[in-house]
Amino acid sequence: MLSYITRRIIIQIGLICLIAGISFLFMHIIPGNPVTIMLGESATPESIEEVIHELKFDLPIHVQFVLWVKDILHGNFGKSYFMREDVNKILAQRFPRTFWLAIWALLITVSIGIPMGILAAINHNTILDKVIIIICTSFLSIPIFVLALSLMFIFAVRLGWFPVAGGYVSPFKDLIGNIKGLFLPALSISSMSLAYLARITRSAMLEIMNKDFITTARAKGLKEKIVILKHMLKPASITIISSLGITFGGLLGGTIISETIFVVPGIGRLMYEAVLARDYPVIQSLILFVGIIYSLVNLVTDILYAVVDPRISYI
Amino acid sequence: MNLKYLFKYYKLGLFASVLVVIYIFIALFAPYIAPYDPLEMHFIDNLKKPNSSYWFGTDRYGRDVLSRIIYGSRLSLEVSGIAVFVSMFIGTIFAICAGYFRGRTEIIIMRVIDVLMSFPGIFLALMLVGILGPSKWTVTIALTLVYIPRNARVVHSKVIEEREKLYIRAAESMGAGFFRIAWRHLLPNVLPVMLIQSTFIFATIILAETSLSFLGAGAPPPEPSWGNVMSEASHFMNQAPWLLIFPGLTIFGFVMCLNIVGDFLREVLDPKTNR
Numbered sequence: 371m372l373s374y375i376t377r378r379i380i381i382q383i384g385l386i387c388l389i390a391g392i393s394f395l396f397m398h399i400i401p402g403n404p405v406t407i408m409l410g411e412s413a414t415p416e417s418i419e420e421v422i423h424e425l426k427f428d429l430p431i432h433v434q435f436v437l438w439v440k441d442i443l444h445g446n447f448g449k450s451y452f453m454r455e456d457v458n459k460i461l462a463q464r465f466p467r468t469f470w471l472a473i474w475a476l477l478i479t480v481s482i483g484i485p486m487g488i489l490a491a492i493n494h495n496t497i498l499d500k501v502i503i504i505i506c507t508s509f510l511s512i513p514i515f516v517l518a519l520s521l522m523f524i525f526a527v528r529l530g531w532f533p534v535a536g537g538y539v540s541p542f543k544d545l546i547g548n549i550k551g552l553f554l555p556a557l558s559i560s561s562m563s564l565a566y567l568a569r570i571t572r573s574a575m576l577e578i579m580n581k582d583f584i585t586t587a588r589a590k591g592l593k594e595k596i597v598i599l600k601h602m603l604k605p606a607s608i609t610i611i612s613s614l615g616i617t618f619g620g621l622l623g624g625t626i627i628s629e630t631i632f633v634v635p636g637i638g639r640l641m642y643e644a645v646l647a648r649d650y651p652v653i654q655s656l657i658l659f660v661g662i663i664y665s666l667v668n669l670v671t672d673i674l675y676a677v678v679d680p681r682i683s684y685i
Numbered sequence: 686m687n688l689k690y691l692f693k694y695y696k697l698g699l700f701a702s703v704l705v706v707i708y709i710f711i712a713l714f715a716p717y718i719a720p721y722d723p724l725e726m727h728f729i730d731n732l733k734k735p736n737s738s739y740w741f742g743t744d745r746y747g748r749d750v751l752s753r754i755i756y757g758s759r760l761s762l763e764v765s766g767i768a769v770f771v772s773m774f775i776g777t778i779f780a781i782c783a784g785y786f787r788g789r790t791e792i793i794i795m796r797v798i799d800v801l802m803s804f805p806g807i808f809l810a811l812m813l814v815g816i817l818g819p820s821k822w823t824v825t826i827a828l829t830l831v832y833i834p835r836n837a838r839v840v841h842s843k844v845i846e847e848r849e850k851l852y853i854r855a856a857e858s859m860g861a862g863f864f865r866i867a868w869r870h871l872l873p874n875v876l877p878v879m880l881i882q883s884t885f886i887f888a889t890i891i892l893a894e895t896s897l898s899f900l901g902a903g904a905p906p907p908e909p910s911w912g913n914v915m916s917e918a919s920h921f922m923n924q925a926p927w928l929l930i931f932p933g934l935t936i937f938g939f940v941m942c943l944n945i946v947g948d949f950l951r952e953v954l955d956p957k958t959n960r
Contacts, residue, residue: 388800400816507948511941513892515899515915516933523922523929623805627896631919641808642900645815653815657804665803 374676382669389661394438396654398431409451421451425651447655452647457655460640467538468625468636470548474556475563475621483564484610487571492598494576502568509565514624518558518631525554535633555632559624563617567610574609578602608679615671619664691953698949701942708939712758719752723909734927741931745921750914750928754935757909761898764821764910765890768828773883775829776836777875781867783837784844795841798834806831807893814902821904824897828890836882843878847871877954884947888940895936911936 405421406413426434441448447457490502526534532554539547578584579602587601588594625638633639637656644652692699711718720740727747735742741750783794801809813827847853848871856866897903898912906913911932918928 385796385800385803388796389803392800396812396816507944508937508941511888511944512937513895513899513933513940515896515912516929516936519915519919519922519929520933523926527923619805623807626807626811627900630900641811645811645902648815653812657812660805660808661803664805668803 371676371680375673378669378672378676382665385665386662389665390439390442390658393654393658393661394435396657397425397650400650424449442658447658448651450644450649450652452649453652457652460652461637461655461659464636464640466540467552467634468629468638470538470541471552471556471559471625471629471634471636472618472621474549474552475560475624476618478556478560479564479567479617479621482560483567484571486564486568488575488598488603490568490572491575491579491602494579502572506565506568509561512561514558514562514627515631517561518555518628521554521558522631538634538636552634555625555628555634558628558631559621562624563620566620567613567617570613571606571610574606575602578605608675611671611674611678614674615668618667618671622660622664695949695953697945698952701945701949704938704942705946708758708942709762711755712762715755715759719749719755721749721752723748723753723756724907725749734925735931742925742927744914744917744925744928750931753909753914754911754932757911757914757932758935758939760821760904760908760910761891761894761912764825764828764904765887765894767825768832768890768894769883769887772829772832773836773879773886776833777840777872777879779833779837780840780844780875781871784841784848785863785867785871787848794837798837801831801834802838806835806889807896810893810897811900811902814897819902819905824894824903827897828893831893832886832890836879836886839882840875840879843875844871847874877950881947881951881955884943884950888943888947891936891940891943 405418405425405427409418409421422428426437429437445458447461449455450457450460453460486502486506490499493499522534526532532550538551541548584597584601587597592601622638625636626641627638628634629636629638630642637660640652641656641660643649644656725748727743727749729747730739730743731745731747733739733743733747739749739751741754743749744753779794779798783791804812810824810827810831813830814823817823817826853866853870856870861869894903895910895912895915898910899916901913901916903912904910906917914932915929915936918925918932921928
């Protein structure tokens, strides 16, 4: 297994290098001059000159690349032109919000999606199974912004149970406040992932249910609970874990919309603001940042996959 | 498999297919169906509740919401439809090349796909729109680029399955070249998978397109699209909730139909992978 993990990590490092390459090239594939677009029509030639110099655009491209890599390795992501602040400072301030939002959303996804899938599978072809399938299909069909606006309207505006704009409090200071502020945004991004996870769980369970060893387990007189949890869920968990990476990607993408609607100033909203303001240094760092986070999550799920399924090591 | 059999077992799937056709029909013939001009403002009738002359109510400028949704479907379906078609076309070319030539070609193509898939779709699309500037065509290009690798991966897994089969070997031994095998043998056999994937990806792209135009990264107003109708309505959520309900239900209904049609096609065309 160790050799599999090392090989996987080496591939990952290669992938991250490619992501970094894309992030660097980003500034150079913008049609027109990014500096004039950023500074607007009214910019004086002197200020344009100054920014070009500051961004090192006047140097040859390979020198720029080396300097850029050096900066990144020193943790220097450049400077935002609209917030007049270092990008790594902005990222450090905003990342915890998205992190907790993703954690709560993942918790909701896993704790509802997996039981729903199991329930549907063990009641295969009954009304309960059909109802769960319909619920899943409809959850997969609601755009996140429609769900977010509906939740906001019902639970925040009309009933007043949650704040309308998600006020973020650190969970170490006030856990209840943190959950209260992030519950609706988390719920709105997890709907699609939980439906996806429920479908995956259901089909993985169904595939295993007809196997001979399940019949043997029942014939041995094992309790149904043990048959389901130990003999069916354990092998099914391989498929479930391998789909968690995609699930997480969906959650991360959803944060752009739900953070914008619920005014949670995290990474997703930062992306939205940066695109609207054409704040290229911020977009460039976000490409690198999100790409690395997403691929690290995939690395973790792949390693978990190998841990759960020892057969992987022989490949 | 005849129509009678289909009708007996797949009522829901057929019903959803009919609804999808109706949606497309409405989008194509919007000028004949919409009761008002979507841009015409009736200032005395602003923020009206749904009534007999304005079925879905009016927005803050007194524009008819029903007409805006009908015209909005044109833009949303056009952008998403083109993106589905082009991304499937290019994705399939990559998938077949990778699956046919194997070796280094496959490694390079699949690694590039891995890198492009290291970003959540909506994130990548928003970034591309950020580079190109928001308009109808940039959204189409961005969505196409985002979904090429996703389509290529699905088609590729089917191509490598077919590639190993005996009929391909037989064709090769008779001296058939790449183009003949790809066109006459591989393509017809991956077509069902392409059709199923296109339906699901259509649903996904509609969700992405409406989200982008909701965020203001789509076609700029006043031209209506499903997303920007919703985003204008969201400012009046408290006084006029119906402005949100109808466009929301419209998008939900269409995506739901596409998902049901996708499941239906998979059951009929590809029964092996279906569960």
